[in-house]
Structure formats: C-alpha cells, structure tokens
Amino acid sequence: MKHxxxxxxxxxxxxxxxxxxxxxxxxxxxxxxxxxxxxxDGTVSQAEYxxxxxxxxxRLDANGDGVLAQSEVSTILSPDQLAATDANGDGNLSRRExxxxxxxxxxxxxxxxxxxxx
Ligand SMILES: [Ca+2]
Ligand SMILES: [Ca+2]
Ligand SMILES: [Ca+2]
Numbered sequence: 026m027k028h029x030x031x032x033x034x035x036x037x038x039x040x041x042x043x044x045x046x047x048x049x050x051x052x053x054x055x056x057x058x059x060x061x062x063x064x065x066d067g068t069v070s071q072a073e074y075x076x077x078x079x080x081x082x083x084r085l086d087a088n089g090d091g092v093l094a095q096s097e098v099s100t101i102l103s104p105d106q107l108a109a110t111d112a113n114g115d116g117n118l119s120r121r122e123x124x125x126x127x128x129x130x131x132x133x134x135x136x137x138x139x140x141x142x143x
Pocket of ligand 2: 089090
C-alpha cells in the first residue's frame with residue numbers, strides 16, 4: 026500500500042486540505058505547482074521537488090528531533106499510511122523514510138518519465 030500515499034502527502038505538504046485534495050483526485054493544481062516550481066519554468070523537476078520536500082520535512086518536524094512522529098503528521102497521514110511509510114517499523118518517519126516515499130511519489134506522478142511534473 027506504499028504507493029497510496031501520494032495525493033495526501035503532496036496536498037498536505039503544499040499546505041492544502043488533504044481531504045479536499047483527495048476528493049479532487051489529488052492532482053496538483055497550478056497553484057500547487059507554483060509553490061514547488063523553484064525556477065518558475067512551469068514544470069517541477071525532480072530536484073525542485075526534492076528541495077521542496079526537504080524543507081517540508083523540516084516544517085513538519087515540530088520538535089526538531091529529526092523524525093516525524095504520528096502526532097506531527099496526524100493531519101496528513103492516517104496511522105495506516107504512516108505505518109506503510111515507516112520502513113523500519115519504529116513508529117516514526119525518519120528523513121530517509123520520508124524522502125524515499127515522496128521521491129517514489131514523484132516517479133509515480135511523472136507518467137511521461139521525463140523527470141518533470143507539469
Ligand atoms: Ca521548474
Ligand atoms: Ca519530530
Ligand atoms: Ca521509521
């Protein structure tokens with residue numbers, strides 16, 4: 026079920042209501058892309074996405090201990106979703122676990138496989 030995280034994760038990290046985004050099919054709107062599109066060329070490259078998600082991880086890590094606990098991601102991830110992303114099963118998402126998942130999400134969203142989301 027790891028691949029099911031994509032929409033909610035993106036929507037949450039980009040600061041919109043995850044439930045609303047899921048209802049919309051969790052696609053990225055132009056407004057969302059704008060926030061991730063660092064060089065404003067209209068597409069989100071893998072590097073831009075990675076940069077955005079790295080800063081998103083820091084924002085989510087409210088207590089700054091370097092891992093995301095369920096309480097820190099409760100608004101975006103259900104316990105089941107967290108468990109699916111928690112590769113080592115310690116109940117927290119490390120930066121590596123988080124980035125592995127979001128980069129998989131990028132690849133899943135990049136249907137054309139050109140490394141760009143538009
Ligand atoms: Ca760009
Ligand atoms: Ca934390
Ligand atoms: Ca973990």
